[in-house]
Structures are given as C-alpha cells and as structure tokens.
Amino acid sequence: DAKTTQPNSMESNEEEPVHLPCNHSTISGTDYIHWYRQLPSQGPEYVIHGLTSNVNNRMASLAIAEDRKSSTLILHRATLRDAAVYYCILRDREDNAGKSTFGDGTTLTVKP
Amino acid sequence: DTGVSQNPRHKITKRGQNVTFRCDPISEHNRLYWYRQTLGQGPEFLTYFQNEAQLEKSRLLSDRFSAERPKGSFSTLEIQRTEQGDSAMYLCASSRQGSPSGANVLTFGAGSRLTVL
Numbered sequence: 767d768a769k770t771t772q773p774n775s776m777e778s779n780e781e782e783p784v785h786l787p788c789n790h791s792t793i794s795g796t797d798y799i800h801w802y803r804q805l806p807s808q809g810p811e812y813v814i815h816g817l818t819s820n821v822n823n824r825m826a827s828l829a830i831a832e833d834r835k836s837s838t839l840i841l842h843r844a845t846l847r848d849a850a851v852y853y854c855i856l857r858d859r860e861d862n863a864g865k866s867t868f869g870d871g872t873t874l875t876v877k878p
Numbered sequence: 879d880t881g882v883s884q885n886p887r888h889k890i891t892k893r894g895q896n897v898t899f900r901c902d903p904i905s906e907h908n909r910l911y912w913y914r915q916t917l918g919q920g921p922e923f924l925t926y927f928q929n930e931a932q933l934e935k936s937r938l939l940s941d942r943f944s945a946e947r948p949k950g951s952f953s954t955l956e957i958q959r960t961e962q963g964d965s966a967m968y969l970c971a972s973s974r975q976g977s978p979s980g981a982n983v984l985t986f987g988a989g990s991r992l993t994v995l
Contacts, residue, residue, distance in 0.1 A: 798981045809882075809969050809986030810921065817981075853920055857982050864934045865911070866984070868920035 770854045775873045778844045786839040786872050788854030793834050797856040801828065801839045804851045804871070813839065813852070849876045882987035884970050890993045891960055898956045899990040903972030910953050911984065912945055913969040914938065921969055927953060928975070960994045967991050 771789045778784040790799065798817050802810040814821055814828045816837070821828045827840040841848055853871040858864070883902040891897050903910050908929050913921035924943070925935045929950040939945075942960075947953040957964055968991075971984040 800981070800983065802984070802986075807988075809971070809989050810984070812983050812985065815981045815983060851920075857984075859982075864926050865923040865936070867923065868913075870918070870920045 769867055770856060770869055772852070772854055772869055772872045774870065775875065777875045777877060778841075780846060780876055780878050781843050784841040784844045784848070784874065784876075786841075786852050786854075786874065787836065788838070789836045790854070790856055791835045793856055794858070796859040798859065799828065799830060799834075799837050800855050800857050800866070801826070802853045802855070803848075804853065810853060810868075815857075844874075844876045846876050846878060849874055882970055882972055882985050884968075884987035884990050886990060887988065888991050888993075890995065892995050893962060894959055896956065896958045897960055897992060898954055899968050899970075899992075901953045901955070901970030901972075901987060903952070903970070904974075904985055905951075907972035907974045907985070908950065909973045909975060909982070910947055911971040911973075912953070912955050913971065915967040915969055915989070916965075924955075924968075957992070960992075962994045965992055965994045 800815040801813040804810040814826050816828045829838045851871040851873050855866045857866050885900050910927045912924040915921045923936050924939050925945045927947040930947050942958045945955045967989040969989045971986045973982045
C-alpha cells in the first residue's frame with residue numbers, strides 16, 4: 767500500500783491558520799486521502815478526506831494538488847485544542863479497503 | 879451509538895501471562911481493524927475483519943497473537959505468553975462498507991494500554 771510522508775513537527779500561534787503538508791507520490795487512482803488527529807491518551811479521530819477536489823468541513827479544509835501527489839490540511843484558526851498529532855493516510859476505495867499504513871504524523875504545537 | 883468501545887482500557891501483566899482485549903465496534907460497521915501503537919510512533923496495522931472473516935494479517939502478528947470476530951460483531955485480540963516488547967497501546971477501529979462517500983472512514987476506539995512487567 768502507498769505511503770505518506772509528513773514533517774515531524776510544526777508550530778502555530780493561536781488563532782492563526784495552520785497548513786499541514788503531506789506527500790503521497792505513489793498514490794493510486796482509487797486511493798482516498800484521509801486525515802486523522804490524535805490527542806494524548808486517545809485514539810485517532812477522523813478529520814477530513816478527499817479524492818480529487820478540495821474539501822471543507824466544520825473542522826478543516828483539505829487542499830489536494832492537481833496531480834494528487836500531495837495534499838495540505840488547513841486549520842483556519844488554530845486553537846489550543848487543535849494541538850495533536852496529525853496523520854495523513856491513503857485508503858483504497860471501499861471495495862478494496864483493508865489496511866492503511868500510518869506514518870509517525872506531524873505533531874502540531876499551538877502557542878497561546 | 880456510543881462509538882467504538884475497547885476494554886479493558888489499561889492492563890498490567892507479568893511476562894509470560896496471557897491477555898485478552900475486547901473491541902465493540904459501531905453496530906452498523908461490518909469492518910473491524912486492530913492496530914498497535916508504541917510511544918511516539920504512528921499506529922501499526924495488525925489485522926482486519928470483514929464481518930467474521932479475517933481478511934488480512936500483518937507479519938507483526940506473530941503466532942502468540944490471535945484475533946477473532948466470531949459473529950461479525952465484537953472482536954477479541956489475545957496475546958499469549960506476553961513479552962515486554964508487547965507493551966503498547968492496542969487500538970481498534972471500525973468502518974462501514976457501503977457508506978455514501980465510499981471512502982471507508984475509520985472510527986477508532988480509545989485503545990487498550992498494555993504494560994508487561
């Protein structure tokens with residue numbers, strides 16, 4: 767299954783936008799791009815997903831490159847509660863969806 | 879629905895003992911996954927079920943590990959003859975085949991933390 771690469775850590779100031787990048791150069795045509803985040807002592811939590819077009823939901827926005835080899839999770843106004851480890855993974859369309867490989871994610875620190 | 883439930887949340891055991899973890903997925907989810915996570919690392923895939931069938935197992939799942947999902951609902955993960963290297967967080971996730979988006983979103987439980995002394 768295809769792998770993703772993310773920076774180990776990023777910092778942001780509270781109430782400022784945050785752009786978290788992810789590279790997935792070996793993405794296949796049927797792979798969805800998913801983002802999850804994990805707070806301390808909790809399981810990962812779904813944030814957003816997309817296939818080709820940019821996506822928005824109440825938590826974040828997802829910008830997908832035209833060639834789909836990279837994507838960016840956008841938190842429009844970071845809060846202290848957004849401090850977490852963010853994971854970008856690829857999941858095949860549901861007919862073939864099985865395991866997904868998580869990297870070590872990006873640890874986001876939000877400064878007050 | 880209360881989400882994915884995992885029990886126990888914490889387990890401390892002595893090396894050589896057997897432990898069992900239980901996962902109750904979201905009721906309409908027919909797919910269930912087990913992952914293992916050590917400190918500072920991302921989750922590592924262990925195994926995955928579709929209904930009661932175990933469709934994929936990682937090479938990480940040695941013969942001391944066994945997972946079952948006998949009626950396609952809850953699942954158990956048993957570790958026999960535990961070793962200190964088994965100390966980790968064991969995460970369960972579920973997803974629904976046939977979701978409108980087709981994207982097979984994972985819903986994780988809070989995990990079961992195992993400490994082997």
